[in-house]
Amino acid sequence: MAARVPPLSMKKGGGAVSSAAAGLAGTSIGVIGLGIMGGAMAEALLATGHAVCGYDVAAHARQRLKNTGGRPLASSDAVAASAEVVITSLASVAALDDVVSRIVGVGRDRLRTRILIETSTLPLGDKMRAMAALRRVGIATLDCPVSGTAVRMKEGAWTIFASGSRAALRRILPLLHVFTRNVPYVGAYGNGTKMKLIANHLVAIYNVAAAESLTFARKMGLDPRGVLALFGPSPVVGNGVLRLRGAQMVARKYAPATMKVEVWQKDMKVIGDMARAVDCPVPLFASCIPIYNAAMAQGLAVADTASVHEVLAGMAGIATAQSRDG
Amino acid sequence: MAARVPPLSMKKGGGAVSSAAAGLAGTSIGVIGLGIMGGAMAEALLATGHAVCGYDVAAHARQRLKNTGGRPLASSDAVAASAEVVITSLASVAALDDVVSRIVGVGRDRLRTRILIETSTLPLGDKMRAMAALRRVGIATLDCPVSGTAVRMKEGAWTIFASGSRAALRRILPLLHVFTRNVPYVGAYGNGTKMKLIANHLVAIYNVAAAESLTFARKMGLDPRGVLALFGPSPVVGNGVLRLRGAQMVARKYAPATMKVEVWQKDMKVIGDMARAVDCPVPLFASCIPIYNAAMAQGLAVADTASVHEVLAGMAGIATAQSRDG
Numbered sequence: 183m184a185a186r187v188p189p190l191s192m193k194k195g196g197g198a199v200s201s202a203a204a205g206l207a208g209t210s211i212g213v214i215g216l217g218i219m220g221g222a223m224a225e226a227l228l229a230t231g232h233a234v235c236g237y238d239v240a241a242h243a244r245q246r247l248k249n250t251g252g253r254p255l256a257s258s259d260a261v262a263a264s265a266e267v268v269i270t271s272l273a274s275v276a277a278l279d280d281v282v283s284r285i286v287g288v289g290r291d292r293l294r295t296r297i298l299i300e301t302s303t304l305p306l307g308d309k310m311r312a313m314a315a316l317r318r319v320g321i322a323t324l325d326c327p328v329s330g331t332a333v334r335m336k337e338g339a340w341t342i343f344a345s346g347s348r349a350a351l352r353r354i355l356p357l358l359h360v361f362t363r364n365v366p367y368v369g370a371y372g373n374g375t376k377m378k379l380i381a382n383h384l385v386a387i388y389n390v391a392a393a394e395s396l397t398f399a400r401k402m403g404l405d406p407r408g409v410l411a412l413f414g415p416s417p418v419v420g421n422g423v424l425r426l427r428g429a430q431m432v433a434r435k436y437a438p439a440t441m442k443v444e445v446w447q448k449d450m451k452v453i454g455d456m457a458r459a460v461d462c463p464v465p466l467f468a469s470c471i472p473i474y475n476a477a478m479a480q481g482l483a484v485a486d487t488a489s490v491h492e493v494l495a496g497m498a499g500i501a502t503a504q505s506r507d508g
Numbered sequence: 509m510a511a512r513v514p515p516l517s518m519k520k521g522g523g524a525v526s527s528a529a530a531g532l533a534g535t536s537i538g539v540i541g542l543g544i545m546g547g548a549m550a551e552a553l554l555a556t557g558h559a560v561c562g563y564d565v566a567a568h569a570r571q572r573l574k575n576t577g578g579r580p581l582a583s584s585d586a587v588a589a590s591a592e593v594v595i596t597s598l599a600s601v602a603a604l605d606d607v608v609s610r611i612v613g614v615g616r617d618r619l620r621t622r623i624l625i626e627t628s629t630l631p632l633g634d635k636m637r638a639m640a641a642l643r644r645v646g647i648a649t650l651d652c653p654v655s656g657t658a659v660r661m662k663e664g665a666w667t668i669f670a671s672g673s674r675a676a677l678r679r680i681l682p683l684l685h686v687f688t689r690n691v692p693y694v695g696a697y698g699n700g701t702k703m704k705l706i707a708n709h710l711v712a713i714y715n716v717a718a719a720e721s722l723t724f725a726r727k728m729g730l731d732p733r734g735v736l737a738l739f740g741p742s743p744v745v746g747n748g749v750l751r752l753r754g755a756q757m758v759a760r761k762y763a764p765a766t767m768k769v770e771v772w773q774k775d776m777k778v779i780g781d782m783a784r785a786v787d788c789p790v791p792l793f794a795s796c797i798p799i800y801n802a803a804m805a806q807g808l809a810v811a812d813t814a815s816v817h818e819v820l821a822g823m824a825g826i827a828t829a830q831s832r833d834g
Contacts, residue, residue, distance in 0.1 A: 384745040401788040419710040422744035462727040463823045469795035497789045
């Protein structure tokens with residue numbers, strides 16, 4: 183169906199590494215979108231000796247960049263006029279459209295950006311449109327969604343699904359290696375987003391499965407701590423979602439959130455929209471949707487997605503946790 | 509809710525170990541139910557120098573025991589009149605009821621069995637009834653369901669969820685260690701079955717999730733081999749079910765089965781019945797039921813449960829595998 187693409191890099195290893203010595207020392211880097219993820223990437227680049235400019239619509243995010251040694255600029259177009267390589271980390275299609283139109287509007291004479299690394303989780307159609315528009319002004323775009331939370335970057339636990347031009351990727355790979363050594367090359371532009379959707383589809387299910395499992399355990403009179411201790415490390419059913427989210431479910435504490443329900447709802451929509459676009463029945467994923475919707479309805483919007491355990495526990499008649507979101 | 513019970517033994521390590529030297533050398537052991545699992549246990553005991561008698565309703569199973577050096581007997585009661593420790597590995601409640609009534613009927617004067625290790629996956633209520641009946645004739649019953657297939661015993665990959673009297677368990681632990689070093693003690697009689705249901709509940713979901721994920725990957729034009737290579741070992745979403753069953757789904761070959769759909773349907777029913785018995789909503793598990801039922805309907809009864817991938821692929825309009833069950 184699709185050609186198998188051998189990984190360009192799937193090395194594993196811990197944490198950030200200096201890349202200033204790896205041939206990109208003189209490259210000016212811009213980060214557009216300085217939220218939790220973009221801000222973390224900017225800081226990691228600064229910490230490894232790179233010059234970083236950036237922009238965010240939020241003044242406090244620009245201030246944070248300044249505080250950590252970066253150079254905040256007044257707009258996306260100012261970043262594109264300054265940085266050879268731009269990383270985008272954006273929360274919505276509207277933001278991506280705005281950034282792209284401003285970069286395109288800079289004009290070839292002032293435009294300095296040659297490679298744009300799009301790291302957001304956004305619908306593929308919108309990412310394709312962005313790539314085409316940027317190509318017309320000579321920018322090579324890479325589709326490189328990130329799997330992992332900002333906190334976990336320091337543990338070297340991110341995976342970046344790199345897709346697009348191999349030549350462009352080779353050029354900027356040392357930058358991505360500042361964030362993680364796990365940068366599998368997954369093929370043509372867009373495959374990165376597809377792989378991210380595969381990962382998120384499983385995470386969506388595994389998280390509700392963990393919540394259902396621990397609710398079932400409680401209803402049978404088992405100690406949920408013992409259940410998690412037994413199955414979290416199991417070579418058969420153990421996985422990172424069960425271990426990370428399961429610990430919050432056992433404690434019934436969902437703050438601080440590694441992924442807020444309200445943010446995750448955007449990712450759920452992207453998965454569901456893609457499934458519809460490619461005519462794929464996803465009955466298991468579909469049965470998770472009402473559980474996340476219920477979490478929103480029950481005041482858990484800013485709680486971690488592990489809080490779906492409260493939805494199922496509530497359905498099961500288990501008394502509400504004393505302090506379920508913090 | 510329930511007291512946390514520290515594990516008596518959760519050591520990990522490879523394969524079978526000799527226990528003949530560990531204080532049970534003179535103990536006569538009986539195995540009732542010499543199917544795939546019971547037969548494998550009998551052979552492992554024989555291979556480590558134990559004297560093993562046994563019974564199965566099927567003549568070929570008794571012959572197999574004889575061929576490997578064991579002593580087949582004519583009935584369950586004959587085993588109970590001969591062996592101090594009996595292991596039961598049975599496929600149905602009817603079989604368990606029959607075995608228990610025959611053992612009880614032996615009479616105290618002839619009855620030699622003191623400890624019975626019930627390793628089957630059967631409804632908890634039936635296991636409780638068996639334990640009570642056996643207690644009246646002086647037999648201590650342990651509820652010790654096995655997680656793992658016969659093939660995987662040799663790799664040391666079984667987990668035995670041990671529950672019941674600690675004193676009785678200590679006495680027979682060297683026997684269980686012949687099968688695996690992974691023998692967590694999970695508390696009062698019945699907790700073993702509860703833990704097994706927790707494991708099976710997750711396996712039921714993870715298997716369909718893997719099938720749905722790889723179908724989604726195919727529909728998006730991704731190479732399913734690349735997807736499995738990326739996510740099978742992932743510290744976030746990777747797990748044993750995805751790796752083992754995913755490989756069959758990628759190859760679209762479901763024989764030889766590690767777990768046949770028709771056998772798994774019994775385990776599905778036990779999970780669903782328990783959920784109803786304890787009033788636990790299990791929406792995710794419930795959405796898996798029609799997928800397994802469809803596999804039965806589509807001629808996949810003796811194929812591996814990984815064949816639910818064919819159900820979802822068929823729904824998704826993906827052409828039938830040339831040889832999907834062998």
